[in-house]
Amino acid sequence: MNTPRVKICGITRPEDGHQAALAGADAIGLVFHPASPRYVTPRQAAAIAAALPPLVTTVGLFVDAAPDSVAAVLDQVPLDLLQFHGDETPEYGAAFRRPWIKALRMRDGADPAAEAERYAAAGARGLLVDSYVPGVPGGTGERFDWSRLPGDLALPLILAGGLDPDNVAEAVRAVRPWAVDVSGGVEAFGEDGRRLGGIKDPRAVTAFIRAAKAWP
């Protein structure tokens, strides 16, 4: 089994992206879904990307976005990988002629094996599996039942959904994913005890990456 790659998602500040990279993140995620508390404008995203050291993958997240709006972001931000987190078809993903992955929200009846086959045939590079919470496209902070994931998929598996520094090692042991992805589980807390959407806690980011990469 590989040492899992780690993607720290929902970065909104250059200093958070830089810290994640220094702590060993393989990728950072930039959310271009306007309704998200972690939304970044192309200008903000370009500043975050510019603050990264080399060899850290920048991932742009979109949810059923008009192709023109994705193209407009690509004109302004040096994204290495696109992540489609809505109901995008395989044909939609393939049309950008860029490396891309598809997110699958694990609602009842979701079939990761069949979806991996379908999207692999169109050139997707990976399948990100995430929790399903009605009305929340991503960044739910919720876990799902990992035993629903088959042992073998046609695409590299990226595990997301409610991961945090305390449960990621267990997740890696149980699922053996290609990569793990976290957003809410490494966010700082506000004075009201709630997560500050988009603001990362550097200690939590470092602890998460250490725990994820501690395998075996």
Ligand SMILES: O=C(O)c1ccccc1NCC(=O)[C@H](O)[C@H](O)COP(=O)(O)O
């Ligand atoms: O993070 C968001 O706000 C978001 C909004 C819309 C689409 C996707 C979004 N995040 C996608 C991710 O890749 C998250 O890292 C993933 O959903 C896991 O989030 P969490 O459960 O908070 O770790």
